[in-house]
Amino acid sequence: MRRLLNDRAPYLLIAPTVLLLLLFSITPLFVAFVMSFTNMDLAGIANFANVDWIGMTNYLEIFKDEVFLQALSNTVVYVVIGVPLVIALSLSIAIAINFGRGKVFEWFRVVFYMPSITNVVAVAVVWGFLFNPQYGLFNFILNTVGLPDVPWLQDPFVAKLSLILLALWRAVGINMIIFLAALQGIPRTYYEAAALDGANTFQQMFKITIPLLRYAIFFVTVTTLIGWIQFFEEPFIMTEGGPLNSTTSLALFIYQNGFQLSNFGYAAAGSVVLFVLIITVTLIQFRVQKNENPY
Template sequence: MTRQERTAWAFVLPVLAIIGLVFVLPTTLAFGLSVTDYSIYALADWSNLRFVGVGNFTALLTTPLFWRALSNTALFALLGVPMAIAASLFAALLLDAEAVRWKPLWRVLLFAPYVTSVVATAVVWRFLLNERYGLINYALGWVGIAPIDWLGSPTSSIPAILLFVTWKVFGYNMVVFTAALSAVPTELMEAARLDGAGRWTRFRHVTLPSIGPTLLLAAVMSVAGFLQIFAEPYVMTLGGPAQSTTTVLYFMYDQGFKWWNLGLASAVAFVLFLLILALTIVQTRIGRRYEWL
């Protein structure tokens, strides 16, 4: 190798080693456990460990709670991703307006929920959504609306958690969109304005194509994030009521750390990994189709 190639490998190898340590190795081990019946008995004595092949994966296909968790997770992603991206983009557009004052302050305030503890904020929201003494129901009472059991009803538990998650995570994409909007060519906006294009036309034909790659990145990250929802239903509803907020990660947690079916839990983790990988590939191809990559 030339001196430049050796220098390049010297910089790349430490990063590859870290990626292998925190990603490739855990993924390989998870797949290895997923083809065994690793449980608390095998944890005590390795002689109890047996190879079951695809037994754990076929068991998932016949487990109704897994399919319920998968459908709940898909619902979280289908509803939550558009909500989070729309809220983030709307906030970024507002902060990009010239008439807005104290922009750095507003950015810090809107970004603050993203960096706060999920558990702490979930506990606060659980009290806010309480049916009897929650501030949200108290405010609804002022306009004549009866108290709503936000977290105790299967029909309102998912919207309540989605509202919390959207409030919690939209600040990150807002900052990303703010940076992307600042890079939109001003000459294109001025040309569109001189041609008589209105705000919506400029947004549709100038702003959106310019921030297309950023929008794709936000979509990929948001889909992966909503498919991995766990702490929010765990703290706020414990997966209830009637498993209406049980997600794939919550199901995996129950199998691995409540029932000690670690082989089955590893199979769930690997299935979720393949699902996120497949959706990321699909989104990337859509981005290339629309020339966002």
């Protein structure tokens, strides 16, 4: 009897977590998938008799929707530009702090980590003043050195870059901490041995540091990609998708159709597309990682 209890104890311990996962993750995914084949709206919520099964209509319509295609294109831009910048910058800062000497580098940990735990609404308000075309700090600095004003949030292309800049500032800190933890797990003796063999700083970086960080880099790449594919807070608060839907992301498109236009079935179809996109990108990354590390 005692052995049976010991065998089942792990399952009992993880049961609450599994139950919460089923209730708040798996069940909503299933409901959204089913809802995507219906015309669910406010009338349907009031009375399920008003809900009709329309099959693949939402999916056929969504890929003809110019706003959705624009949102998909914007999301690709966010991912292609934002993800490499976040990874490169956070890794560079982590390496500089890890190998730096003096109190200033210890303070850098706090300075770079603070934006990632700061309330996004407060951050958006502050950056809104910085981006202001008339009295914003950024244009003031440009005017001081003789350069013209930049329409940070008014030009379709510049607005994307502005949101990426804000998201980059917020995202670097948490990834920096992950890289710092991985860096501190690399024995110093490796670098001492490499220095005795005549390896310079760059050779140590690419022969020791980067290879031994491959799992940390893989983890950060996966989580960062998923985060940028779900890019939402910055365009929602700063631009509401404008100008001319140039900053609308897939997540914002889903929100606008679901919670502003009450087209729940249509929004559910968009969420399923987003889910499939995230799963596909993640599986590709795992496949690439497995091919690089067959053992």
